[in-house]
Amino acid sequence: PKRIFSGIQPTGAIHLGNYLGAIAQWVKLQNNGEDMILSIADLHSMTIPHDSKKLSRNILEITATLLGCGIDPEKAILFQQSTVPEHTQMSWCLGCICTMPRLAHLPQYKEKSKDLKDIPLGLFIYPVLQAADILAYKATHVPVGEDQIQQIQLCQELARMFNSRFGQTFPIPHTLITGTDYARLRSLRDPAKKMSKSDTDPKSRICITDKPEDIVRNIKKSVTDCTSEVNYDIEQRPGVSNLISIHSFVTGKTVDEICKEAQNINTGQYKLLVADAVVEYLRPIQERISDYLSDQHYLMEVLKIGQEKASEISSSTWQEMQHKLGMTFNV
Numbered sequence: 001p002k003r004i005f006s007g008i009q010p011t012g013a014i015h016l017g018n019y020l021g022a023i024a025q026w027v028k029l030q031n032n033g034e035d036m037i038l039s040i041a042d043l044h045s046m047t048i049p050h051d052s053k054k055l056s057r058n059i060l061e062i063t064a065t066l067l068g069c070g071i072d073p074e075k076a077i078l079f080q081q082s083t084v085p086e087h088t089q090m091s092w093c094l095g096c097i098c099t100m101p102r103l104a105h106l107p108q109y110k111e112k113s114k115d116l117k118d119i120p121l122g123l124f125i126y127p128v129l130q131a132a133d134i135l136a137y138k139a140t141h142v143p144v145g146e147d148q149i150q151q152i153q154l155c156q157e158l159a160r161m162f163n164s165r166f167g168q169t170f171p172i173p174h175t176l177i178t179g180t181d182y183a184r185l186r187s188l189r190d191p192a193k194k195m196s197k198s199d200t201d202p203k204s205r206i207c208i209t210d211k212p213e214d215i216v217r218n219i220k221k222s223v224t225d226c227t228s229e230v231n232y233d234i235e236q237r238p239g240v241s242n243l244i245s246i247h248s249f250v251t252g253k254t255v256d257e258i259c260k261e262a263q264n265i266n267t268g269q270y271k272l273l274v275a276d277a278v279v280e281y282l283r284p285i286q287e288r289i290s291d292y293l294s295d296q297h298y299l300m301e302v303l304k305i306g307q308e309k310a311s312e313i314s315s316s317t318w319q320e321m322q323h324k325l326g327m328t329f330n331v
């Protein structure tokens with residue numbers, strides 16, 4: 001049977017990259033009736049120095065945001081990673097079959113450690129915990145953006161290694177990527193980079209909860225190129241193409257339709273069109289998010305129910321794993 005697992009870090013506001021690359025896929029899969037488990041990866045958000053005064057607030061905000069985007073706790077299991085101890089327990093055991101050179105090669109580690117003088121151990125073993133997240137539920141599919149592909153590959157390798165050493169236990173999870181540029185939405189300031197929560201320039205992204213005037217300003221100021229025409233060419237013209245992708249997503253129009261309609265306007269005028277469409281698309285989502293945020297007890301209740309449902313599955317996987325590893329007694 002198919003089982004879908006994914007996760008998101010509770011670090012600051014969710015941006016359009018997270019939404020188009022991951023969350024919108026999750027909502028679609030959920031509404032197709034798939035068995036879906038979503039984790040708010042608070043343990044992962046500690047791998048770089050974090051603000052302990054903000055974390056719990058961020059967890060509730062991301063919960064409200066996911067609900068506002070259409071995640072339905074009746075249909076999907078939504079929970080906070082650290083409330084299910086099996087993730088860290090399994091992570092230790094998986095860490096014992098993973099090698100250091102394998103982790104050192106991962107691009108996300110290289111990227112995130114490059115500006116740090118002292119590298120936390122947690123940052124290094126981050127992908128092992130991510131593998132435990134997925135394997136705790138014996139997930140078969142993992143819908144993520146392109147930046148997560150290598151991490152999921154590590155998870156696949158660890159699952160194979162575990163199975164071959166200790167006996168068939170885990171299905172090998174498949175990565176699910178949206179088939180378009182949504183899987184790697186680009187920064188508005190530098191289309192060579194992906195849109196990212198950690199970019200120091202907030203003008204590089206559109207957050208789901210940004211005010212309309214900020215959305216308009218950031219799109220207006222987005223970096224494109226010297227050609228004034230609106231046409232789609234992700235290689236030669238990544239800046240405009242990124243805007244066309246966003247526009248296509250929020251209006252449901254195809255890239256061809258959009259380019260045809262924009263034949264007689266220049267990129268400057270086109271940016272205003274895109275900005276308006278994004279503001280309109282986000283308006284109802286933002287209203288729902290602020291409604292959810294006004295009821296923190298409800299949000300905590302959602303996470304508690306999610307924790308109970310998630311624990312039921314992960315505790316049974318952990319028991320099996322303990323047994324396979326020889327940690328239990330057969331008397």
Ligand code: TYM
Pocket residue numbers: 005006007008009010017018019020021022023039041044129130133134142143144145146147148182183184185186194195196
């Ligand atoms: P995180 O919180 O960085 O991002 C959440 C999701 O958003 C996707 N994403 C993007 N997609 C398209 N374009 C972009 N510019 C863009 N930026 C981010 C990410 O690919 C991701 O799918 N390690 C994970 C969280 C995690 C997880 C897991 C995921 C923890 N455990 C288990 C899958 C399975 C992360 O940091 O995502």
